[in-house]
Amino acid sequence: MAELSADLGFCTLKNPVIPASGTFGYGEEFLPFFDLDLLGALILKGIFRKPRSGNPPPRLAETPAGVLNSIGLAGPGSEKLQEIIRRLHAKTRTPIIVNVCGEDDREFEEVAEIFSAMAEVAMLELNISCPNIKKGGACPAQDAGHTSRLVRRVKKVVRKPLIVKLSPNTADIVGVARAAEGAGADAISLVNTFLGLAVDLEKRKPVFANTLAGLSGPAIKPLALKLVWEVCRQVRIPVIGMGGITSGRDVLDYILVGAAAVQIGTVNFCEPGAAVRIIGEIEAEMDKLQIKNLSEIRGKLQA
Amino acid sequence: MSLHLTKGLFTAPAKHGIMRGMQDERGLIVEARSLDGDCRLLKIAVPQIAAQAKPGNFVMVRVSPSLDPILRRPFGILQSEPPHIWLYFQVRGRGTQLLGSLRAADSLDILGPLGNAFPELAGKKILLIAGGRGIVPLFHYAKAYAAQRQLLLLYGGRSAAELHLLEEIKAMPFEKTVIFSEDGSIGKKGLLTAGLEKLIAEQRPQATLSCGPEAMLARLVRMLKPGKTENYASLEALMGCGFGVCHSCVVLAADGSYRKVCDEGPVFPLEGIQWPN
Numbered sequence: 304m305a306e307l308s309a310d311l312g313f314c315t316l317k318n319p320v321i322p323a324s325g326t327f328g329y330g331e332e333f334l335p336f337f338d339l340d341l342l343g344a345l346i347l348k349g350i351f352r353k354p355r356s357g358n359p360p361p362r363l364a365e366t367p368a369g370v371l372n373s374i375g376l377a378g379p380g381s382e383k384l385q386e387i388i389r390r391l392h393a394k395t396r397t398p399i400i401v402n403v404c405g406e407d408d409r410e411f412e413e414v415a416e417i418f419s420a421m422a423e424v425a426m427l428e429l430n431i432s433c434p435n436i437k438k439g440g441a442c443p444a445q446d447a448g449h450t451s452r453l454v455r456r457v458k459k460v461v462r463k464p465l466i467v468k469l470s471p472n473t474a475d476i477v478g479v480a481r482a483a484e485g486a487g488a489d490a491i492s493l494v495n496t497f498l499g500l501a502v503d504l505e506k507r508k509p510v511f512a513n514t515l516a517g518l519s520g521p522a523i524k525p526l527a528l529k530l531v532w533e534v535c536r537q538v539r540i541p542v543i544g545m546g547g548i549t550s551g552r553d554v555l556d557y558i559l560v561g562a563a564a565v566q567i568g569t570v571n572f573c574e575p576g577a578a579v580r581i582i583g584e585i586e587a588e589m590d591k592l593q594i595k596n597l598s599e600i601r602g603k604l605q606a
Numbered sequence: 607m608s609l610h611l612t613k614g615l616f617t618a619p620a621k622h623g624i625m626r627g628m629q630d631e632r633g634l635i636v637e638a639r640s641l642d643g644d645c646r647l648l649k650i651a652v653p654q655i656a657a658q659a660k661p662g663n664f665v666m667v668r669v670s671p672s673l674d675p676i677l678r679r680p681f682g683i684l685q686s687e688p689p690h691i692w693l694y695f696q697v698r699g700r701g702t703q704l705l706g707s708l709r710a711a712d713s714l715d716i717l718g719p720l721g722n723a724f725p726e727l728a729g730k731k732i733l734l735i736a737g738g739r740g741i742v743p744l745f746h747y748a749k750a751y752a753a754q755r756q757l758l759l760l761y762g763g764r765s766a767a768e769l770h771l772l773e774e775i776k777a778m779p780f781e782k783t784v785i786f787s788e789d790g791s792i793g794k795k796g797l798l799t800a801g802l803e804k805l806i807a808e809q810r811p812q813a814t815l816s817c818g819p820e821a822m823l824a825r826l827v828r829m830l831k832p833g834k835t836e837n838y839a840s841l842e843a844l845m846g847c848g849f850g851v852c853h854s855c856v857v858l859a860a861d862g863s864y865r866k867v868c869d870e871g872p873v874f875p876l877e878g879i880q881w882p883n
Contacts, residue, residue, distance in 0.1 A: 328851040335628045356864050363846050363854035368674040370846065377853045377864065521673045549673060572847040573668065573676050575630055575717065 305589030306596040309343055309564040311541045313464045313489050316343035316564055319554060320582050323545055323566035324349050324402035330391045336575040339395035343564060349402040349430045352410050354380035358435060359512045364501040369522030370569055371499050373511040375435045376404055381417050388423050398425030408453050412460055419461035427463050432470035432495035440498045440515045444470035447482035454486035469493040471530055480534045492543040493534060494527045520569040521547040528560060535561025535602060551584025561602035627658045633716040638709050643768035644697045646706045653689035655718045661747035662840055662873045665718030666848035669704040680845045682742035685749050694742055720848050721872045724815055724838060731756040733811035737818020738763045743840045744817055745771060752778045758809050762786035762798025782809060799825050811835055824881035837876035843867035
């Protein structure tokens with residue numbers, strides 16, 4: 304039997320599968336489908352200090368094997384989320400990761416501090432890469448200098464492992480990853496969605512009010528895998544890979560290019576039981592390929 | 607095209623979905639009928655979902671086992687007689703094309719029952735207002751309650767070719783049924799809203815349940831006198847997940863907030879939504 308544990312350095316997860324922020328609600332929604340204890344960890348939908356209503360509809364457009372979204376981080380705000388986390392923690396022992404958002408650096412710091420203080424929270428993921436907040440998709444993770452300043456500032460106030468979530472929408476993702484590492488990030492997760500555009504030919508207008516939106520799903524897997532591979536070779540901290548994963552083999556692809564664990568996103572929408580299926584498939588696939596544990600293949604791509 | 611069962615992918619093991627009634631269930635198509643106007647009627651065996659479906663609920667249907675298209679499609683439940691549910695839709699886009707090409711003995715994954723239900727409105731006289739495929743949840747309501755409620759039906763569509771289920775409707779104990787078609791090929795000519803005021807004046811319903819195109823619902827909210835009838839509408843929306851996770855299917859509520867059609871709806875008080883002018 305293959306050993307599925309995933310070593311993040313600062314902790315070990317029982318398996319590498321983590322539902323991605325924004326695709327797993329607040330965890331509770333998936334209780335009808337499986338025991339959350341089966342997951343490596345879980346990441347809650349991104350949270351700001353105050354409640355947010357999100358972007359005007361439409362918020363979704365389907366693409367070939369993918370989805371463009373412009374949700375805009377709708378959410379209940381930090382206070383309400385704390386209640387939700389307490390309730391969720393009573394129902395699962397799986398590590399709970401809070402996805403921390405902010406309109407500006409100060410808000411990122413405030414929100415991180417709030418959730419760092421919660422015993423029920425295992426780690427924080429700093430969401431410096433959402434493309435649906437500012438016009439044109441701008442986010443801190445597009446700039447190494449901003450990433451460095453922001454991560455340093457947040458690190459000063461948090462007492463929990465800090466994962467920094469990177470954007471593919473930058474010319475130099477390796478530079479941004481190194482900046483996060485240099486500023487004290489404990490891990491890096493990538494990629495957030497790719498900026499895309501959908502147009503309404505009849506109206507001659509963009510489909511989305513914010514013009515650009517974020518592309519996810521199987522359509523982005525080769526692009527995301529490449530970026531994860533590039534970053535893994537250039538940083539020493541663990542990397543959590545994501546982008547278009549729908550199967551156990553997809554997970555092993557990410558481990559092979561160097562990821563320590565993975566996040567699964569869009570597939571949670573179309574198949575609520577996907578995470579558990581994928582965990583089962585990883586084990587079966589490892590047995591078939593005679594891989595005893597993940598470290599045996601992690602970063603072993605011969606290129 | 608037939609759906610082959612891809613091993614594992616899109617199949618939730620049977621142990622999944624034991625709470626709150628929601629299930630990701632493998633359905634088997636028992637009967638697939640093509641109707642005029644490029645419409646389809648599917649009878650699907652989904653015992654767990656059928657056993658729990660209430661009028662107003664919907665399902666998310668995986669129209670293809672491949673990763674493209676990746677999202678499921680929402681469909682209202684036309685009728686539920688365990689172990690079967692019926693879906694009725696018009697082939698419009700890629701999702702309905704794929705679903706509409708399925709045949710008896712094909713199988714597909716169905717998530718449900720989802721969403722809230724119509725209020726039961728026990729003891730009230732209720733007018734059902736259905737525009738086109740908007741008949742779906744109202745038909746379900748009528749099937750469930752026609753024997754115990756005084757029900758009226760106002761049903762309209764583009765033409766006779768697009769108005770189906772008339773035999774089944776005739777067999778139900780409606781107090782009155784009024785049919786409209788835009789081209790006059792069946793029933794009265796015009797939009798169904800042309801018959802609304804007369805029907806209400808004559809029959810004096812205490813509540814209305816409606817479903818149909820946005821323009822029809824927007825017109826209804828302007829025509830129905832507040833306080834005279836209790837009004838509910840079942841809404842349609844583009845959905846990502848169908849169970850409250852993705853926040854894609856929001857509508858703007860009268861109070862200025864966004865409401866998720868999937869798990870806060872699809873049934874809302876008609877006046878609770880901001881309709882376009």
